[in-house]
Amino acid sequence: MDTYSPVHGGLAWCFDAEVLQRHDKAGPRYTSYPTAPHFHDGFGERQLADALAASNGEGKALSLYVHVPFCSSPCFYCGCNRVITRDRSRGQAYVARVLAEADLLASHVDPRREVIQLHLGGGTPNFLTRDALVELVGGLRRRFTFSSSPSRDFSIELDPRFIDHNDVALLAELGFNRASLGIQDFDPAVQVAINRVQGVGQTLDILQACRDYGMRSVNVDLIYGLPGQTPQGFGRTLQQVLALRPDRLAVYGYAHLPHVFRAQRQIDEAQLPAPEQKLALLGLAVQQLMAAGYQYIGMDHFALPEEDLSLAQRAGQLHRNFMGYTTHADTDLLGLGVSAISNVGASYSQNPRDLPSWEAAVDAGLMPVWRGLQLDPDDVLRAEIIQQLMCHGEADVAAVCAARGEHFDTYFADALPRLAALQADGLAEVIEGRVRVTEQGRPLLRLLAMCFDRYLSQSAPVAQYSLAI
Numbered sequence: 001m002d003t004y005s006p007v008h009g010g011l012a013w014c015f016d017a018e019v020l021q022r023h024d025k026a027g028p029r030y031t032s033y034p035t036a037p038h039f040h041d042g043f044g045e046r047q048l049a050d051a052l053a054a055s056n057g058e059g060k061a062l063s064l065y066v067h068v069p070f071c072s073s074p075c076f077y078c079g080c081n082r083v084i085t086r087d088r089s090r091g092q093a094y095v096a097r098v099l100a101e102a103d104l105l106a107s108h109v110d111p112r113r114e115v116i117q118l119h120l121g122g123g124t125p126n127f128l129t130r131d132a133l134v135e136l137v138g139g140l141r142r143r144f145t146f147s148s149s150p151s152r153d154f155s156i157e158l159d160p161r162f163i164d165h166n167d168v169a170l171l172a173e174l175g176f177n178r179a180s181l182g183i184q185d186f187d188p189a190v191q192v193a194i195n196r197v198q199g200v201g202q203t204l205d206i207l208q209a210c211r212d213y214g215m216r217s218v219n220v221d222l223i224y225g226l227p228g229q230t231p232q233g234f235g236r237t238l239q240q241v242l243a244l245r246p247d248r249l250a251v252y253g254y255a256h257l258p259h260v261f262r263a264q265r266q267i268d269e270a271q272l273p274a275p276e277q278k279l280a281l282l283g284l285a286v287q288q289l290m291a292a293g294y295q296y297i298g299m300d301h302f303a304l305p306e307e308d309l310s311l312a313q314r315a316g317q318l319h320r321n322f323m324g325y326t327t328h329a330d331t332d333l334l335g336l337g338v339s340a341i342s343n344v345g346a347s348y349s350q351n352p353r354d355l356p357s358w359e360a361a362v363d364a365g366l367m368p369v370w371r372g373l374q375l376d377p378d379d380v381l382r383a384e385i386i387q388q389l390m391c392h393g394e395a396d397v398a399a400v401c402a403a404r405g406e407h408f409d410t411y412f413a414d415a416l417p418r419l420a421a422l423q424a425d426g427l428a429e430v431i432e433g434r435v436r437v438t439e440q441g442r443p444l445l446r447l448l449a450m451c452f453d454r455y456l457s458q459s460a461p462v463a464q465y466s467l468a469i
């Protein structure tokens, strides 16, 4: 039996490879509940305007997410919404439209509401030229009230292959205090297999530059389960990365879904690690990160014990949304750009996923809502439980039910057999109405959340989801 145990604090890890493989199945990552496939086109611009108007009364702070879809070269493992082009002038036109969309949104937002969180994701946000970045951030500042609180989080995803020290200096000047660097694996054979060749020195130099220019936190993304990956090569990558002690690491499992993501058809399936090899790669990462003193946050994320995510988790204040884990729980999220998702009050709304449709809506002067969802009371109750599980590995289901005059056993009668199956194999515990993932079950956290997902039991839209491991 392969088991991996924690060395340091935070949520613990210890898993049995055979049990995990037996239970592993496809499911959502729960950056929202209900998940995006359940959004519908009955929720449009008018519903978003209503949600914004209602939310002003609550006066919550704002999070802004801007999706920058462009990339210079296609990574074969990619499952993101992106457009491959080398024409960087497209970024300028894109920024102009994002700001036009910001005008439309801002006209519905009380200007006293401060932006406490800004995230540029993609795609590749550093595809934008310096001028375009200045225009984008300056334009958003003119349309919204940016917070100057030291706890504000202004973050950006960076492709280290296409950035230099001057770019990092500019980002710091623009107010970015967090960066996330895509690495995946430094093994040259893996880099060729995924069409993403990037030097170790160049990458670590950018990580250090982010620190030198005052960013308070740097995240690194790695992926296990890539074609040609070996424990030796991945172990070396982990050592090289850990030598610079990034504040956060995300270690994602590669989800091979070539029927959903065209780019993945370029991957030679014969080169993909077998399930037990994939688990061994995960175990290697967990061992090395725990030994290096990182705290496990949840769903592939690790952080140094003194990092904000770790502090928030220990204080019970961690939150999860479309941008991943965050310390800013009580905000409304406004998504700008193609495919971006907003979460305003008890509603979700998503922009069109294809660039021409998003452009056409913005050019017509419309908030470009493609689809969305107004949560009903049952959605809200389940969302609260799933949020607790994803952030803290446990949920006080009885208390959440009781607060709404419901009883765990009757309200979740359908979930009990699914919970019992996880309990039988030691992956979960239910004690006095509290549901908790065990150390062994931690890699399958999403399976525990799935027990409370009404939509999964109504239908089986699993083809679009990845396996838990």
Ligand code: SF4
Residues within 6 Å of the ligand: 070, 071, 073, 074, 075, 077, 078, 079, 080, 082, 122, 123, 124, 159, 182
């Ligand atoms: S993985 Fe990132 S950089 Fe690579 S194609 Fe996808 S979005 Fe672009």
